[in-house]
Amino acid sequence: MRPSLLDPLFVPVTSLDGVGPKVATLIEKVVPADLTAREARAGDLLFTLPSSIIDRRNRPGIALSAEGAIVTLDVRVDRHQPPPRGNRSVPYRVFVHDDTGEMALTFFHANATWLERTLPIGEHVVVSGRMEWFNGRPSMVHPDHIAFADKAEGLPLVEPVYPLTAGLHAKVLRRAIGQALARLPGLPEWQDAELMRRQTFPSFADALRRIHNPADPIDVSPESAAWRRLAYDEILAGQVSLALVRANVRKHVGRALQGDGVRIKALRDTLPYRLTSSQEQALTEIDADMAKPDRMLRLLQGDVGSGKTVVALLAMARAVEAGGQAALMAPTEILARQHFSTIGPLAQKAGLNVAVLTGREKGRERTGILDGLENGSIDIVIGTHALFQEAVRFRDLAFAVVDEQHRFGVHQRLAITAKGEAPDMLVMTATPIPRTLVLTAFGDMDVSRLTEKPAGRQPIRTVTLPFERYDELVGRISDALAEGQKIYWICPLVEESEEVKLTSAEERHAALRQEFGLRVGLVHGRMSGRDKDEAMRAFKEGKTRVLVATTVVEVGVDVPDATIIVIEHAERFGLAQLHQLRGRVGRGSKASTCVLLYKPPLGETATARLSVLRESEDGFRIAEEDLKLRGEGELLGTRQSGTPGFQIARLEFHADLLEIARSDARLLLTRDPALESERGEAIRVLLYLFGRDEAVRLLRAG
Structure with missing residues (x-):
């Protein structure tokens, strides 16, 4: 309680x-x-x-007040000048003076009775507000504060702005x-x-x-001692709850998952390429974890196109060899089906039975899959969060893979682990996360990193282009289509909006259709799952060759022969997101190009962002730069999804507190695992205060 x-x-x-x-x-x-x-x-x-x-401490006197400055003035009220009767467009003016000069206090649509009571003629008052000068005459429109001089000590001289x-x-x-x-x-x-x-x-x-x-x-x-104190409270609450999750996960004794190596060998033999050394290293770490009786909880970080899926498949095959089942959970239906199309053929050749389960499978088909999971005839299932619904029962879920972890909170991690007898868990992300953030969001995990691209991948050339050269770009795309290339065209919006003057995906689709006819497809988040899949399939199979899309294609969509991506209004996107989008091309053996189309003039941050992207393809360097430019909440996409985005802590100022909080939390729970000491009881208050109720529930469940 x-x-x-x-x-x-x-x-x-x-x-x-x-x-x-x-x-x-x-x-x-x-x-x-x-x-x-x-x-x-x-x-x-x-x-x-x-x-x-x-800051209202500035009291220069009327004549010495600068244009636009916020000032506080001690004045005497001279006269009132109400607007002519029936003409509400003329303001009500009250003229006041001090030792340096005279000015008007100006009120639009004023209540005359209230003004006469608040500013009586001959009264000495203190007013505070923004100074404006018209034709050499000073004025203050709608002062923020008005008080009689003898009651003015209550005026807030330093006011916080929220x-x-x-x-x-x-x-x-x-x-x-x-x-x-x-x-x-x-x-x-x-x-x-x-x-x-x-x-x-x-x-x-x-x-x-x-x-x-x-x-x-x-x-x-944020650098003051007071703000740092609150930031540390918040970070500590996060680290204690992650440590409790970790302790809870470890408490459910796992099991050693080791097989005879037959499936693994069959899989490796079907792969059309050799694994990179960092893929081999990650597999060694994962295999070592799986061989132990403790539960595995590991984060696999790999830049776009570094080959995480294959690592996950080999790990899942090991779990199946050991007699268990494996599940891979993706954040969207498009991604789940894409994983299925990548993994399915390879797995089948190695004698593994794979199924896909999303919200779309209905009726007999769905029943068949649910039965297969319950009786164990399905070895590997790939799906969305539909996988943790009540109706889904596994015969023996031994290994769970979660793709794009930052879309799932800690409680979902717990929900999927509840599906099996403490399954090992591998979490994958293509968002390169700076080390400081790995501590925040994944303090409960061990980390493997994939740092190389698979052999044969070409570097991506990145160019910036102002909107004025749009026609030139369309001409270049026409040439590329003639050579048989495929092109993504990314827009920030689905449909035109009044507030934001940006070209929407639907508008751009219509414009490009006029240029290139039926070869232009469209995909966005408001389409039904089936329509999205249909549009993606048409693009993959080459029925359409230009795909206009919103950021739904950001993560994991795989069309190896797409070689050009145009990102419209690139200045509107964050660095990590631009890097993710760019990773949609350069997945085959042909040279690829990313065109960042922007609307000048660019602000300082946007300029910095686009130039970092032009110079580097290293996702980890880009992520560190993004952290400097934008702060952590945006980077993990957490402002929307409410994972480890902070309310108070700003990692650009408070990163040093993370390490301290992490060791503080670990030491505290080593000495007092049930938080029963005097400090432990106080820490429980802290957890409730910062909305970490699920961590307290884990203590009770313990």
């Missing part, structure tokens, strides 16, 4: 004064938590941190955050005293108060 101590923070935000259902919906848009499954709670507001401050959304006023959000802070109960200290001293960390409550009530710009910097 969650400690009752935390109850004041777990009430809905609608229980705060001034927050009705409408405001709550707006607050949910700015609160950083993953709220897909629930409404926002008061505690979420504590972690909605300011991005900057407004992320907002249309319709949500800064004052409303600030008031709600203030109420949440006031509800913060006295919490036990979960951090090690020596670490606090070394890092000069304030207490949890002091850190929150310092950031939400800043006295100086440094207080809202």
Whole structure:
């Protein structure tokens, strides 16, 4: 059970004064938590941190206030000038002066009674807001604060600036955050005293108060002691929960998976190429893990086209030789079917029975597959998350492969392992993940890396091209089609949108159809699974030769004879994503080209991003650069999917805390595996506070 101590923070935000259902919906848009499954709670507001401050300490006097500056002025009210009756377009002006000069306070659609009460003639008041100058005359439009001089000490001189959304006023959000802070109960200290001293960390409550009530710009910097304290709390909660998952996984005793080597030999003999040395190295590590009685939990990182699937197939074959079954789970139907088309023929030659199971298999076909899994006649099943539905039962699931792990959270890892008697698990990702992030997201795993491309693969030439040269590009594609090449054309949107002036996939498809006729196909995420597969098959078989697509083709889609990829509005994509997309070509023996089509002028980050991509094909270097340019949440695609993306920690500032938290978590759980000591109890509070309830449940299940 969650400690009752935390109850004041777990009430809905609608229980705060001034927050009705409408405001709550707006607050949910700015609160950083993953709220897909629930409404926002008061505690979420504590972690909605300011991005900057407004400094109202500048008091230069009217005549010395610079254009656009935020100033605070001590003035006397001279006269009111309401708009002419019936003409609402003219603003209401209140003229004021100080020792240096006169200015107008300007209000549109004003309430005259309220202004007369707030700014009485002859009264000495303090106003704060942005200064504007028209034709040499100073003005302040809708001051942010107005107070009588004798009551002005309550004015916030340093104000935090929070992320907002249309319709949500800064004052409303600030008031709600203030109420949440006031509800913060006295919490036990979960951090090690020596670490606090070394890092000069304030207490949890002091850190929150310092950031939400800043006295100086440094207080809202991610590098301040207060922000680092909260970042460490969040990272530690993550590392403790990963360590608990790992302990839980290891607790279910695995088994040694060793076979006679017959299937493995048959498979290797059917491969049309030799494995690279890094594939062999990864297999050696995986085989060693499988041979032990402990459960395997290993991450296989390999750049696009480095041959992860074959490594996974050989590992699955070993599990089948040992008398078990294996499952490969992919994040999308397209990918599951593609793995099936790659793995199926090889596996069959080696005498392995492989099936595919997604949401699309229905009726008799589905029943046949479910029966085959239950009676053990199917050795390997490939599918989407449909594999962990209740109805799916295995005779003996000994080995599970999860593809593109960052699309699956820790709880899904647990769900699939529940399907067998503690199956070994191999997680694959084609997103090259910097070492710091491997610690964050996969602290519970051992890691193998594939660093080479299979023999015969050509490097990909990457060029940047401004939109002005679109016609030239179409001419070049016409030549490529005449030579029998295949082309991907990637667009950022499915259909045209009013807000964003970008060419949509549907629009580009129509334009290219006019140029190249029926040879142009279209695939995007809103199409049904069957239509997507049909479009991919037509492209693979050469019925269409240009495929206009959104980023659904980003991961794993394999058409070896595609040699050109055009990425439209390349400046809109992140580095890791551009690198993934580029990896759709260069999969055969022909030289390939990636064209980054951009709309000038480019901002500084976009320029840096495109030039990194032009210079390098090394996914790990690209990932490190991407981390510097964008921060970790975007890189793992986690801002959307709520895996290890952080609310508070920013890895570009706090990477040093990861190592400390990892060893802190391991040491803590070695000494106190059930978190029953005084610090252990406090750590439980921390886990609940950061939404790591599933980790606490593991303790109970233990």
